[in-house]
Amino acid sequence: MFNSDTISRFQQLETPFYYYDINLLKQTLKACYDASSKYNFHVHYAMKANFNPKVLEAVQSFGFGADSVSGNEVKAAIENGFAHDKVVFAGVGKSDKEINYALDTEIFCFNVESVQELTIINELAKAKGKTARVAIRINPNVDAKTHHFITTGLEENKFGVDTWQLPNVVEALNACTNLEFIGIHFHIGSQITDMEVFKNLCEKVNVLDKWFEEQGFDIKVLNVGGGLGVDYYNPDTNSIPDFEAYFKVFADNLTVKAGQEVHFELGRALVAQCATLISRVLYVKNGLKKNFLILDAGMTELIRPMLYQAYHQIDNISKGLDHGPSTMDHGLEMTKYDVVGPICESTDCFRKDVVLPESFRGDLVAIRTAGAYGEVMVSNYNLRDRVQSVYPE
Ligand code: LLP
Numbered sequence: 581m582f583n584s585d586t587i588s589r590f591q592q593l594e595t596p597f598y599y600y601d602i603n604l605l606k607q608t609l610k611a612c613y614d615a616s617s618k619y620n621f622h623v624h625y626a627m628k629a630n631f632n633p634k635v636l637e638a639v640q641s642f643g644f645g646a647d648s649v650s651g652n653e654v655k656a657a658i659e660n661g662f663a664h665d666k667v668v669f670a671g672v673g674k675s676d677k678e679i680n681y682a683l684d685t686e687i688f689c690f691n692v693e694s695v696q697e698l699t700i701i702n703e704l705a706k707a708k709g710k711t712a713r714v715a716i717r718i719n720p721n722v723d724a725k726t727h728h729f730i731t732t733g734l735e736e737n738k739f740g741v742d743t744w745q746l747p748n749v750v751e752a753l754n755a756c757t758n759l760e761f762i763g764i765h766f767h768i769g770s771q772i773t774d775m776e777v778f779k780n781l782c783e784k785v786n787v788l789d790k791w792f793e794e795q796g797f798d799i800k801v802l803n804v805g806g807g808l809g810v811d812y813y814n815p816d817t818n819s820i821p822d823f824e825a826y827f828k829v830f831a832d833n834l835t836v837k838a839g840q841e842v843h844f845e846l847g848r849a850l851v852a853q854c855a856t857l858i859s860r861v862l863y864v865k866n867g868l869k870k871n872f873l874i875l876d877a878g879m880t881e882l883i884r885p886m887l888y889q890a891y892h893q894i895d896n897i898s899k900g901l902d903h904g905p906s907t908m909d910h911g912l913e914m915t916k917y918d919v920v921g922p923i924c925e926s927t928d929c930f931r932k933d934v935v936l937p938e939s940f941r942g943d944l945v946a947i948r949t950a951g952a953y954g955e956v957m958v959s960n961y962n963l964r965d966r967v968q969s970v971y972p973e
Contacts, residue, residue, distance in 0.1 A: 581815075581816055582897055582946070586972075587897055587898070587944065589973070590858055590897070590944055590970075591898075591944065593858075593968075593970060594968065595858055595859050595860040595876050595877070595944070596857060596858060596859040596860070596875070596876055596877035596881050596967055596968075597857075597858055597967060597968040597969060597970045598632075598855045598856070598857055598858075598950065598951075598954065598955050598967060598968070598969045598970065599855065599856045599857075599858050599969075599970045599971075600632070600634060600635070600854055600855050600951070600969060600970070600971050600972075601853075601854050601855070601856075601972070602634065602638060602854070602971060602972060603972070604819060604820075604853060604854050605635065605638050605850075605851065605854035605951075606638055607820060608819075608820050608821075608849075608850055608851075608853065608854065609638060609639060609642045609644075609850060610642070611820050611821075611823050612642075612823045612846065612849070612850060613642045613643070613644075614823075615823035615824045615826070615827045616823070616827055616844065618827070618831075619827055619830070619831045619842070620841075620842075621827055621830070621831075621842050621843075621844060622645065622841055622842065622843045622844065623644045623645070623843075623844045623845075623846055624644065624645035624646055624647040624666065624667075624668055624843060624844065624845050625639045625644045625645070625646055625647060625845075625846065625847065625850060626647045626806050626845045626846060626847030626848075627646050627647065627648055627649075627653050627656065627657060627847075628647075628648075628649050628653065628847060628953075628956065629847030629848050629850070629851050629852075629951075629952040629953055629956070630847075630851045630855070630951055630952060630953075630954070630955060630956055631653065631656050631956060632955060632956075632969060633656075633660055634969075634971060635851055635854070635951075636656065636657070636660035636661070636662075637660060637661065639850065640660060640661040640662045641661075644666075645662060645663075645666030645667060645668065645688065646662040646666065646667045646668070647668050647670060647806075647845040647847075648667060648668070648669055648670070649669070649670050649671040650671065650678060651675070651677060651678030651681045651682065654667055654669055654678070654681060654682050654685060654687060655681070655685075658685060664685050664686050664687055664688075665686065665687070665688045666688055667682075667685070667687040667688055668687065668688055668689045668690070668691055668715075668803075668843075668845075669682045669687055669689070669690050669691065670690075670691035670693075670717065670765070670767075670845075671691075671693070672693045672694070672738055672739060674690070674697065674701075676700070676704060679700065679701055679704050680704055680708075683704060683705055683708055683710055683712060684708075688713065689713040689714065689715050689762060689763065689801070690712055690713070690714045690715070691714075691715050691716075691717050691765045691803070692714045692715065692716055692717060693717050693739060693740055693741065694741060695741065695745065695748050695749055695752050698714065698716075698749070698752045698753065698756060698759065699752060699756065701714060701759065702756035702757070702758050702759050703758075705758040705759065706757070706758040710758065711758050711759065711760050712758060712759055712760070713759075713760045713762050714759050714760070714761055714762065715761075715762055715763035715764060715765040715801055715803055716741060716749055716761070716763075716764055716765060717739065717740040717741065717765040717766070717767070718740050718741055718743065718746070718764055718765065718766060718788055719737065719739060719740035719741060719742050719743070720743070720766055720768065720781060720784040720785070720788070721742075721743070721784075722768045722777065722780050722781050722784055723777070723780075724768045724769025724770075724772050724777055724807065725772070725774050725777055726769045726770060726771045726772050726773075726807075726809070727771065727888050727889070727890075739767070740765075740766075740767075743788070746788075746791070750795050750797075753797075761797060762799075762800045762801050763799055763800060763801030763802065763803055763843070764785070764788055764789065764792065764799055764801075764802060764803070765801075765803040765805065766781060766784070766785060766803065766804055766805050767804075767805025767806060767807065767845065768781055768805065768807060769807055770806070770807050770809070770847075770848060771807070771809040771810070771848065772807040772808060772809050773809040775825060775826070775829050778804075778807075778826070778829045778830065778833075779829055779833050781804060782804075782829070782830060782833035782834045783833065785802055785804060785834060786833075786834065786835045789802060789835070789837075799840065800839065800840060800841060801840070801841050801842075801843055802834065802836065802840060802841070802842050802843065803842075803843040803844075803845065804830060804834075804842065804843070804844060805844070805845050806844060806845040806846040806847050806848070806849070807846075808821055808823075808826050808846055808848070808849040809821075809848065809849070810848060810849055810852040810853060810949065810952075812852075812890070812891050812892060812893065812948075812949045813891065813893065815853060815893055815948040815949045819853045820853070821849045823849070826849075830842060830844075847952060847953075848952035848953070850952075851951040851952045852949050852950075852951045852952035853949055853951060854951040855950050855951030855954060855955065856946045856947065856948050856949075856950055857877055857881060857882050857946070857947040857950040857954060857967075858897075858944060858945070858946055858947075858970075859875040859876050859877035859881075859944070859945050859947065860875065860876045860942060860943070860944055860945070861873055861874070861875060861939055861940065861941055861942060861943045861944075861945060862874050862875065862876050862922065862941065863941060864917075864939060864940060864941060870918050871915055871916065871917045871918070872917060872918050872919075872920055873917040873918070873919045873920065873934075873936070873939055873945070874920055874921075874922060875919065875920065875921055875922070875930070875945055876921075876922060877921055877947070877967070878920070878921020878922050878923040878928045878964075879921055879923050879925065879927065879928045879961075880921070880923055880958060880959050880960065880961050880962065880964045880967075881921075881954075881958055881964075881967045882930070882947060882950055882954050882957075883957050883959075884950075884953060884954070884957070885929070885930050885931060886925075886927045886928065886929070891931070892930065892931070892947050892948055892949055892950060893947075893948040893949065894919055894930060894931060894934050894936070894945060894946070894947055894948070895936075895945065895946045895948065896936045896937055896939050896943050896944070896945055897944045897945070897946045898939075898942070898943035898944045899912060899937045899943075912937035912938065913937065913938045914935050914936065914937060914938070915935070915936060915937070915938050915939070916933045916934065916935055917933075917934050917936055917939065918931070918932045918933065918934070919931050919934050919936075919945070922962075923961065923962055923964075924962060930947060955967065955969065
Protein backbone atom coordinates (compact mmCIF):
# COMPACT_ATOMS: atom_id res chain seq x y z
CA MET A 581 0.00 0.00 0.00
CA PHE A 582 2.95 2.38 0.33
CA ASN A 583 5.06 2.89 -2.77
CA SER A 584 8.84 3.07 -2.54
CA ASP A 585 8.85 6.89 -2.73
CA THR A 586 6.58 7.10 0.29
CA ILE A 587 8.69 4.60 2.21
CA SER A 588 11.85 6.57 1.33
CA ARG A 589 10.13 9.69 2.64
CA PHE A 590 9.15 7.90 5.85
CA GLN A 591 12.77 6.87 6.31
CA GLN A 592 13.76 10.53 6.57
CA LEU A 593 11.15 11.31 9.21
CA GLU A 594 11.26 11.07 12.96
CA THR A 595 9.08 8.22 14.22
CA PRO A 596 6.54 7.33 15.49
CA PHE A 597 3.88 9.16 13.51
CA TYR A 598 0.37 8.70 12.19
CA TYR A 599 0.25 8.78 8.42
CA TYR A 600 -3.10 9.95 7.02
CA ASP A 601 -4.28 8.82 3.60
CA ILE A 602 -6.60 11.74 2.91
CA ASN A 603 -7.58 10.31 -0.47
CA LEU A 604 -8.85 7.10 1.06
CA LEU A 605 -10.65 9.14 3.71
CA LYS A 606 -12.44 11.12 1.01
CA GLN A 607 -13.37 7.96 -0.91
CA THR A 608 -14.79 6.49 2.29
CA LEU A 609 -16.75 9.64 3.06
CA LYS A 610 -18.11 9.70 -0.47
CA ALA A 611 -19.22 6.07 -0.24
CA CYS A 612 -21.03 6.86 3.02
CA TYR A 613 -22.53 10.04 1.60
CA ASP A 614 -23.84 8.28 -1.51
CA ALA A 615 -25.29 5.34 0.40
CA SER A 616 -26.98 7.49 3.08
CA SER A 617 -28.34 10.10 0.66
CA LYS A 618 -30.24 7.40 -1.17
CA TYR A 619 -32.59 7.17 1.80
CA ASN A 620 -32.29 10.77 2.92
CA PHE A 621 -30.51 9.63 6.09
CA HIS A 622 -28.54 12.21 8.11
CA VAL A 623 -25.04 11.35 9.28
CA HIS A 624 -23.32 13.04 12.21
CA TYR A 625 -19.66 12.12 12.47
CA ALA A 626 -18.71 10.83 15.94
CA MET A 627 -15.68 13.08 16.38
CA LYS A 628 -14.39 11.14 19.34
CA ALA A 629 -13.07 8.62 16.80
CA ASN A 630 -10.64 11.21 15.43
CA PHE A 631 -10.67 14.99 15.85
CA ASN A 632 -7.54 15.69 13.83
CA PRO A 633 -8.37 19.03 12.08
CA LYS A 634 -7.52 17.61 8.61
CA VAL A 635 -9.96 14.77 9.22
CA LEU A 636 -12.65 17.15 10.47
CA GLU A 637 -12.14 19.40 7.46
CA ALA A 638 -12.68 16.49 5.07
CA VAL A 639 -15.72 15.19 6.96
CA GLN A 640 -17.50 18.53 7.10
CA SER A 641 -16.81 19.16 3.40
CA PHE A 642 -19.29 16.34 2.65
CA GLY A 643 -21.98 18.14 4.64
CA PHE A 644 -22.06 15.71 7.55
CA GLY A 645 -22.93 16.95 11.03
CA ALA A 646 -20.87 16.37 14.18
CA ASP A 647 -21.60 14.17 17.18
CA SER A 648 -19.60 15.56 20.07
CA VAL A 649 -19.15 14.34 23.63
CA SER A 650 -17.55 17.28 25.43
CA GLY A 651 -17.65 21.05 25.38
CA ASN A 652 -14.27 21.01 23.68
CA GLU A 653 -15.55 18.72 20.94
CA VAL A 654 -18.49 21.07 20.37
CA LYS A 655 -15.96 23.91 20.10
CA ALA A 656 -13.69 21.94 17.74
CA ALA A 657 -16.67 21.09 15.52
CA ILE A 658 -17.58 24.76 15.15
CA GLU A 659 -13.97 25.86 14.67
CA ASN A 660 -13.50 23.28 11.94
CA GLY A 661 -16.45 24.36 9.89
CA PHE A 662 -19.42 22.27 11.04
CA ALA A 663 -22.66 24.25 11.06
CA HIS A 664 -23.85 24.87 14.65
CA ASP A 665 -27.26 23.46 13.81
CA LYS A 666 -25.66 20.18 12.75
CA VAL A 667 -23.86 19.59 16.05
CA VAL A 668 -25.24 17.21 18.66
CA PHE A 669 -23.87 16.88 22.17
CA ALA A 670 -23.96 13.45 23.86
CA GLY A 671 -22.37 11.90 26.94
CA VAL A 672 -23.41 10.64 30.39
CA GLY A 673 -21.61 13.37 32.31
CA LYS A 674 -22.08 16.79 30.76
CA SER A 675 -20.91 19.52 33.16
CA ASP A 676 -22.87 22.74 33.69
CA LYS A 677 -20.05 24.64 31.99
CA GLU A 678 -20.29 22.40 28.91
CA ILE A 679 -24.09 22.60 28.79
CA ASN A 680 -23.96 26.40 29.02
CA TYR A 681 -21.39 26.54 26.24
CA ALA A 682 -23.53 24.32 24.00
CA LEU A 683 -26.61 26.46 24.76
CA ASP A 684 -24.69 29.59 23.79
CA THR A 685 -23.51 27.90 20.60
CA GLU A 686 -27.12 27.06 19.65
CA ILE A 687 -26.35 23.45 18.79
CA PHE A 688 -28.93 21.24 17.12
CA CYS A 689 -29.63 18.93 20.04
CA PHE A 690 -28.53 17.46 23.38
CA ASN A 691 -28.65 13.68 23.57
CA VAL A 692 -29.74 13.32 27.18
CA GLU A 693 -28.78 10.28 29.24
CA SER A 694 -30.84 10.59 32.46
CA VAL A 695 -33.91 12.18 33.99
CA GLN A 696 -31.71 14.29 36.26
CA GLU A 697 -29.78 15.63 33.26
CA LEU A 698 -33.08 16.68 31.63
CA THR A 699 -33.96 18.83 34.62
CA ILE A 700 -30.49 20.40 34.75
CA ILE A 701 -30.49 21.31 31.04
CA ASN A 702 -33.97 22.75 31.53
CA GLU A 703 -32.81 24.91 34.46
CA LEU A 704 -29.73 26.17 32.63
CA ALA A 705 -31.73 26.93 29.48
CA LYS A 706 -34.36 28.76 31.55
CA ALA A 707 -31.66 30.91 33.16
CA LYS A 708 -30.64 32.02 29.68
CA GLY A 709 -34.20 32.46 28.46
CA LYS A 710 -33.61 29.73 25.87
CA THR A 711 -35.23 26.49 24.78
CA ALA A 712 -32.97 23.48 24.39
CA ARG A 713 -33.73 20.77 21.87
CA VAL A 714 -33.28 17.34 23.45
CA ALA A 715 -33.34 13.71 22.42
CA ILE A 716 -33.54 10.96 25.03
CA ARG A 717 -30.92 8.26 24.85
CA ILE A 718 -32.66 5.00 25.57
CA ASN A 719 -30.89 1.84 26.56
CA PRO A 720 -32.66 -0.72 24.37
CA ASN A 721 -31.02 -3.79 25.97
CA VAL A 722 -29.77 -5.07 22.60
CA ASP A 723 -26.64 -7.23 22.58
CA ALA A 724 -24.15 -5.72 20.11
CA LYS A 725 -22.16 -9.00 20.00
CA THR A 726 -18.90 -7.10 20.06
CA HIS A 727 -16.10 -6.88 22.65
CA HIS A 728 -17.75 -6.34 26.06
CA PHE A 729 -15.58 -3.25 26.68
CA ILE A 730 -17.24 -1.49 23.73
CA THR A 731 -20.81 -2.68 24.29
CA THR A 732 -23.08 0.12 25.46
CA GLY A 733 -26.70 -0.91 24.95
CA LEU A 734 -27.20 -3.47 27.71
CA GLU A 735 -28.89 -2.80 31.06
CA GLU A 736 -25.59 -3.33 32.87
CA ASN A 737 -24.03 -0.37 30.96
CA LYS A 738 -24.04 3.18 32.33
CA PHE A 739 -25.45 4.72 29.16
CA GLY A 740 -28.96 5.96 28.48
CA VAL A 741 -32.26 5.59 30.27
CA ASP A 742 -33.63 2.09 30.82
CA THR A 743 -37.07 1.48 29.32
CA TRP A 744 -38.70 0.95 32.75
CA GLN A 745 -37.76 4.57 33.57
CA LEU A 746 -39.49 6.07 30.55
CA PRO A 747 -42.66 7.07 32.47
CA ASN A 748 -40.37 9.27 34.64
CA VAL A 749 -38.90 10.78 31.46
CA VAL A 750 -42.40 11.63 30.22
CA GLU A 751 -43.23 13.23 33.57
CA ALA A 752 -40.03 15.30 33.47
CA LEU A 753 -40.57 16.35 29.86
CA ASN A 754 -44.07 17.54 30.66
CA ALA A 755 -42.73 19.60 33.55
CA CYS A 756 -39.75 21.13 31.72
CA THR A 757 -40.89 24.30 30.01
CA ASN A 758 -37.53 25.14 28.41
CA LEU A 759 -37.00 21.89 26.56
CA GLU A 760 -38.18 20.89 23.12
CA PHE A 761 -38.31 17.12 22.95
CA ILE A 762 -37.41 16.17 19.40
CA GLY A 763 -36.09 12.66 19.33
CA ILE A 764 -35.10 9.29 20.66
CA HIS A 765 -31.47 8.22 20.57
CA PHE A 766 -29.75 4.83 20.70
CA HIS A 767 -26.19 3.60 20.48
CA ILE A 768 -25.61 -0.03 21.32
CA GLY A 769 -21.87 -0.46 20.83
CA SER A 770 -18.96 -0.22 18.46
CA GLN A 771 -17.18 -2.43 15.90
CA ILE A 772 -20.43 -4.24 15.06
CA THR A 773 -20.12 -6.46 12.03
CA ASP A 774 -23.26 -8.58 12.39
CA MET A 775 -26.06 -6.73 10.56
CA GLU A 776 -28.66 -8.79 12.43
CA VAL A 777 -27.78 -6.72 15.51
CA PHE A 778 -28.87 -3.52 13.76
CA LYS A 779 -32.06 -5.25 12.65
CA ASN A 780 -32.79 -6.07 16.31
CA LEU A 781 -32.13 -2.43 17.17
CA CYS A 782 -34.65 -1.27 14.53
CA GLU A 783 -37.33 -3.46 16.07
CA LYS A 784 -36.78 -1.84 19.48
CA VAL A 785 -36.78 1.65 17.96
CA ASN A 786 -40.11 0.97 16.24
CA VAL A 787 -41.70 -0.16 19.49
CA LEU A 788 -40.37 2.82 21.47
CA ASP A 789 -41.34 5.35 18.80
CA LYS A 790 -44.88 3.98 18.94
CA TRP A 791 -44.87 4.14 22.74
CA PHE A 792 -43.93 7.83 22.70
CA GLU A 793 -46.61 8.51 20.12
CA GLU A 794 -49.15 6.91 22.46
CA GLN A 795 -47.96 9.27 25.20
CA GLY A 796 -48.81 12.19 22.91
CA PHE A 797 -45.31 13.03 21.64
CA ASP A 798 -44.38 13.68 18.07
CA ILE A 799 -40.89 12.25 17.55
CA LYS A 800 -39.09 14.10 14.75
CA VAL A 801 -35.71 12.38 14.98
CA LEU A 802 -34.88 8.71 15.24
CA ASN A 803 -31.16 8.63 16.06
CA VAL A 804 -29.79 5.11 15.83
CA GLY A 805 -26.19 5.97 16.80
CA GLY A 806 -23.10 4.51 15.19
CA GLY A 807 -21.24 1.27 15.62
CA LEU A 808 -20.60 -0.04 12.11
CA GLY A 809 -17.39 -2.09 12.26
CA VAL A 810 -14.49 -2.32 9.84
CA ASP A 811 -12.32 -5.17 8.60
CA TYR A 812 -9.09 -4.94 10.60
CA TYR A 813 -7.82 -8.16 9.00
CA ASN A 814 -7.84 -7.12 5.34
CA PRO A 815 -6.96 -3.44 5.22
CA ASP A 816 -5.86 -3.58 1.59
CA THR A 817 -8.69 -5.48 0.00
CA ASN A 818 -11.54 -4.29 2.18
CA SER A 819 -10.71 -0.73 3.05
CA ILE A 820 -14.14 0.85 2.59
CA PRO A 821 -16.97 -0.55 4.74
CA ASP A 822 -20.15 -1.73 3.07
CA PHE A 823 -22.25 1.36 3.76
CA GLU A 824 -24.86 0.24 1.21
CA ALA A 825 -25.63 -2.93 3.18
CA TYR A 826 -25.57 -1.06 6.49
CA PHE A 827 -28.03 1.68 5.55
CA LYS A 828 -30.25 -0.81 3.77
CA VAL A 829 -30.84 -2.66 7.05
CA PHE A 830 -32.32 0.53 8.51
CA ALA A 831 -34.23 1.41 5.35
CA ASP A 832 -35.79 -2.06 5.36
CA ASN A 833 -36.50 -2.39 9.07
CA LEU A 834 -37.22 1.02 10.57
CA THR A 835 -40.76 2.34 10.45
CA VAL A 836 -40.24 5.96 9.49
CA LYS A 837 -43.28 8.21 9.62
CA ALA A 838 -43.88 11.20 7.35
CA GLY A 839 -41.77 14.13 8.48
CA GLN A 840 -39.45 11.99 10.59
CA GLU A 841 -35.68 12.09 10.11
CA VAL A 842 -33.28 9.21 10.66
CA HIS A 843 -29.92 10.18 12.14
CA PHE A 844 -26.69 8.19 12.41
CA GLU A 845 -23.51 8.80 14.40
CA LEU A 846 -20.74 6.96 12.62
CA GLY A 847 -17.17 7.24 13.84
CA ARG A 848 -14.93 4.25 13.22
CA ALA A 849 -16.37 3.24 9.84
CA LEU A 850 -15.48 6.65 8.39
CA VAL A 851 -11.93 7.03 9.61
CA ALA A 852 -10.41 3.72 10.76
CA GLN A 853 -8.72 2.84 7.50
CA CYS A 854 -7.31 6.24 6.66
CA ALA A 855 -4.42 6.21 9.14
CA THR A 856 -1.43 3.99 9.78
CA LEU A 857 0.88 4.24 12.75
CA ILE A 858 4.45 4.21 11.46
CA SER A 859 7.13 3.19 13.92
CA ARG A 860 10.80 2.16 13.90
CA VAL A 861 12.36 -0.96 15.30
CA LEU A 862 14.61 0.16 18.13
CA TYR A 863 15.91 -3.23 19.18
CA VAL A 864 15.51 -6.87 18.28
CA LYS A 865 15.74 -9.01 21.36
CA ASN A 866 16.10 -12.72 20.78
CA GLY A 867 15.25 -14.89 23.77
CA LEU A 868 15.07 -18.61 24.33
CA LYS A 869 11.30 -18.71 24.12
CA LYS A 870 10.48 -15.48 22.36
CA ASN A 871 11.84 -12.93 19.95
CA PHE A 872 10.83 -9.37 20.69
CA LEU A 873 10.61 -6.56 18.21
CA ILE A 874 10.88 -3.45 20.35
CA LEU A 875 9.32 -0.46 18.58
CA ASP A 876 9.54 3.24 19.28
CA ALA A 877 5.71 3.35 19.46
CA GLY A 878 3.81 1.81 22.32
CA MET A 879 0.52 1.92 24.19
CA THR A 880 0.97 5.68 24.58
CA GLU A 881 0.51 6.06 20.79
CA LEU A 882 -2.05 3.29 20.14
CA ILE A 883 -3.76 1.72 23.13
CA ARG A 884 -6.44 -0.34 21.39
CA PRO A 885 -4.57 -3.68 21.44
CA MET A 886 -3.78 -3.31 25.14
CA LEU A 887 -7.21 -2.03 26.16
CA TYR A 888 -9.57 -4.11 24.03
CA GLN A 889 -7.35 -6.94 22.77
CA ALA A 890 -7.88 -5.30 19.39
CA TYR A 891 -6.22 -6.73 16.29
CA HIS A 892 -4.23 -4.47 13.96
CA GLN A 893 -2.31 -5.80 10.99
CA ILE A 894 1.44 -5.22 11.41
CA ASP A 895 3.82 -5.03 8.44
CA ASN A 896 7.54 -4.47 8.13
CA ILE A 897 7.54 -1.94 5.30
CA SER A 898 11.31 -1.54 5.10
CA LYS A 899 11.44 -4.81 3.25
CA GLY A 900 9.56 -3.04 0.49
CA LEU A 901 6.87 -5.64 0.99
CA ASP A 902 4.10 -4.57 3.24
CA HIS A 903 1.84 -7.62 3.13
CA GLY A 904 2.79 -10.21 5.69
CA PRO A 905 1.93 -13.43 3.85
CA SER A 906 3.24 -12.32 0.43
CA THR A 907 6.75 -11.98 1.82
CA MET A 908 6.93 -15.77 1.89
CA ASP A 909 6.84 -15.79 -1.91
CA HIS A 910 9.89 -13.58 -2.00
CA GLY A 911 12.05 -16.06 -0.17
CA LEU A 912 12.64 -13.86 2.87
CA GLU A 913 13.37 -15.58 6.09
CA MET A 914 10.30 -15.33 8.33
CA THR A 915 10.46 -15.02 12.09
CA LYS A 916 7.86 -14.89 14.85
CA TYR A 917 8.01 -11.80 17.03
CA ASP A 918 6.13 -10.36 19.93
CA VAL A 919 5.79 -6.78 18.72
CA VAL A 920 6.11 -4.56 21.78
CA GLY A 921 6.52 -0.91 22.72
CA PRO A 922 8.99 0.88 24.97
CA ILE A 923 6.58 1.61 27.84
CA CYS A 924 7.30 0.20 31.28
CA GLU A 925 4.24 -2.06 31.40
CA SER A 926 4.00 -5.75 30.49
CA THR A 927 0.74 -5.06 28.64
CA ASP A 928 2.61 -2.79 26.23
CA CYS A 929 2.42 -5.37 23.45
CA PHE A 930 0.79 -4.78 20.05
CA ARG A 931 0.56 -8.48 19.24
CA LYS A 932 2.25 -11.74 20.10
CA ASP A 933 3.71 -14.23 17.60
CA VAL A 934 3.51 -11.98 14.56
CA VAL A 935 5.12 -13.62 11.53
CA LEU A 936 7.36 -11.06 9.82
CA PRO A 937 10.40 -11.11 7.62
CA GLU A 938 13.55 -11.10 9.70
CA SER A 939 13.70 -7.56 11.07
CA PHE A 940 16.51 -5.27 12.14
CA ARG A 941 17.11 -2.11 14.11
CA GLY A 942 15.94 0.85 12.02
CA ASP A 943 13.30 -1.04 10.02
CA LEU A 944 9.96 0.72 9.62
CA VAL A 945 6.88 -1.03 10.88
CA ALA A 946 3.32 -0.10 9.88
CA ILE A 947 0.45 -0.72 12.28
CA ARG A 948 -2.60 -0.57 10.09
CA THR A 949 -6.21 0.63 10.39
CA ALA A 950 -5.31 3.03 13.18
CA GLY A 951 -7.43 6.02 12.14
CA ALA A 952 -10.23 5.47 14.65
CA TYR A 953 -9.58 5.74 18.39
CA GLY A 954 -5.85 5.89 17.67
CA GLU A 955 -4.33 9.37 17.73
CA VAL A 956 -7.19 10.66 19.91
CA MET A 957 -6.36 8.21 22.69
CA VAL A 958 -2.65 9.05 23.00
CA SER A 959 -1.23 9.81 26.42
CA ASN A 960 2.06 11.16 27.68
CA TYR A 961 2.55 8.38 30.23
CA ASN A 962 6.29 7.94 30.81
CA LEU A 963 6.47 11.60 29.77
CA ARG A 964 6.45 10.61 26.13
CA ASP A 965 6.64 13.08 23.25
CA ARG A 966 3.35 13.77 21.45
CA VAL A 967 3.07 11.55 18.38
CA GLN A 968 3.27 13.47 15.08
CA SER A 969 0.82 13.40 12.16
CA VAL A 970 2.07 13.19 8.58
CA TYR A 971 0.11 13.71 5.35
CA PRO A 972 0.71 12.95 1.68
CA GLU A 973 3.01 15.53 0.03
N1 LLP B 1 -22.46 7.48 19.33
C1 LLP B 1 -22.19 7.26 20.63
C2 LLP B 1 -23.15 7.69 21.64
C3 LLP B 1 -20.99 6.62 21.00
O1 LLP B 1 -20.73 6.40 22.28
C4 LLP B 1 -20.07 6.21 19.99
C5 LLP B 1 -18.81 5.56 20.33
C6 LLP B 1 -20.39 6.49 18.65
C7 LLP B 1 -21.61 7.12 18.36
C8 LLP B 1 -19.50 6.11 17.52
O2 LLP B 1 -19.35 4.75 17.42
P1 LLP B 1 -18.55 4.09 16.19
O3 LLP B 1 -19.33 4.36 14.93
O4 LLP B 1 -17.22 4.70 16.15
O5 LLP B 1 -18.51 2.64 16.53
N2 LLP B 1 -12.32 3.34 21.82
C9 LLP B 1 -13.08 2.17 21.40
C10 LLP B 1 -14.43 2.53 20.84
C11 LLP B 1 -15.25 3.36 21.78
C12 LLP B 1 -16.57 3.79 21.17
C13 LLP B 1 -17.21 4.83 22.01
N3 LLP B 1 -18.47 5.30 21.53
C14 LLP B 1 -12.25 1.39 20.38
O6 LLP B 1 -11.13 1.81 20.09
O7 LLP B 1 -12.68 0.35 19.90
